[in-house]
Amino acid sequence: MKSKVRSLSILFMLIFLTTVVDAQWVTDTEYGFKIKVPNAWSKDKIQDGTDRVHDFLDPTENVFVEVRAFETGEGFTPDILAQVFESSGLPGAQRLAFEDYTLNGTSGKFAGYKTTINGLTVGIGAFYAVTRDYSYILWSLIPIEVYNQYSAKGDAVLNTFTLIPKVNKPRYVAKQEPQIELIAFKISDRITDDYDITVEKKRFPVATPNIWVVYDWKGNGNGSTFVVDWYYEGQYIRGASKEFKMPDFQDGYGYANIDMDGAFKAGKYTVEVKVDSKVLGTISFEVFADQSNTFQIKPPENSRNSVSATVWGKANSSYSVSAPQRASSSKVKTIKLGGSKNYYNFKKGIVKSYDDADLLNEPWCTEFPALCGNWVKTGKSQLNQVNSAPASGYISDGKGFTDCQQVPVNEVLVFKLKDGTYAKVLIIKDQFSKTNNRCNHDITLQIIYPAF
Known part of the structure; x- marks a missing residue:
């Protein structure tokens, strides 16, 4: 077993050492990078909240490559990016390598992982980089059983990732009168x-x-x-x-x-x-x-x-x-999350930014929906059965990041917010879908805020 893990680690260490032919550049001037992708691969660009995401899939569907770019937040480092990505995107993954790496003049961290997704054991290579304006997560996913056969293809694409001067698009935001x-x-x-x-x-x-x-x-x-x-x-x-x-x-x-x-x-x-x-x-x-x-x-x-x-x-x-009380949202409110609308703020409603969200619906390929936030399970199935906030057990307490875990349908959660208020949340419906290796949970939730 140790020899197999060591062999896999060596394979991960060889990432970014091959070249790609019969390909064209995919350029993102707004987020300041380009990457060369074979012409035969499928290409998809989406806006996931505040993140710009480019997905690439080879014709055999054995190699998946993604570039995720977003604005650099305060205190961001490659180590922090890795921690967040491992927590939210790779729960339970085994880290096989993690070291300093420079890719085409961009300094960052390289990491290799092994994990199981929907019963399939896969190898994942990732590169984390932070610049003044933007941060980047590059990663590839290949089934272990064909890793030796296809790893060079994924490495060749990742090897071409290069930063370029970004072009700021002028934006006009009309002032909205209340x-x-x-x-x-x-x-x-x-x-x-x-x-x-x-x-x-x-x-x-x-x-x-x-x-x-x-x-x-x-x-x-x-x-x-x-x-x-x-x-x-x-x-x-x-x-x-x-x-x-x-x-x-x-x-x-x-x-x-x-x-x-x-x-x-x-x-x-x-x-x-x-x-x-x-x-x-x-x-x-x-x-x-x-x-x-x-x-x-x-x-x-x-x-x-x-x-x-x-x-x-x-x-x-x-x-x-x-003193007259502030406008309350203590009535039961029903919302839907999924697709491009996965961020929710209990005071504002659905928002576009991860940084502005109290609750995040993760697009994990899991049996149950996965919610990020600082919450605790109550073991109750109805909102009116929970009349006070639990004193402990919140999943993100004491951690330097916001944790994410799977949540069964019809179990009441209590969210603890940074301002000391609480919300009660109940998932009453979950519809799972998967397209081109991308998963989605369309969930319907009942929310009471403030809860107590």
């Missing part, structure tokens, strides 16, 4: 567990503990400022407003409340919802005095969510309000 409108705006003294109002009211006794508003909006705010303001007899109530940046969703909903701890002053009130000073909706309501009781304004209780202010012209009178 187009937001409210499609529902309701008020009451009670709110359901899923933050909805079923019975609307516009008159409340002074002893009412809380008055709530719930609003649904559609459009894309593009990071505009969303504001909820409260007024008494036309006078702005200080301390009751809340501002926050709108997420990059096409629609959503939010809720807010004003809490006087049962000490509202009788009179006319107004609540406004607006975006960047543009009023989207207004509700006027009335608070009336209970004639059987003497009206008193109670001092605010100590609460981290409460603020006090002198209002209504009474020097010693004060009130307490709860």
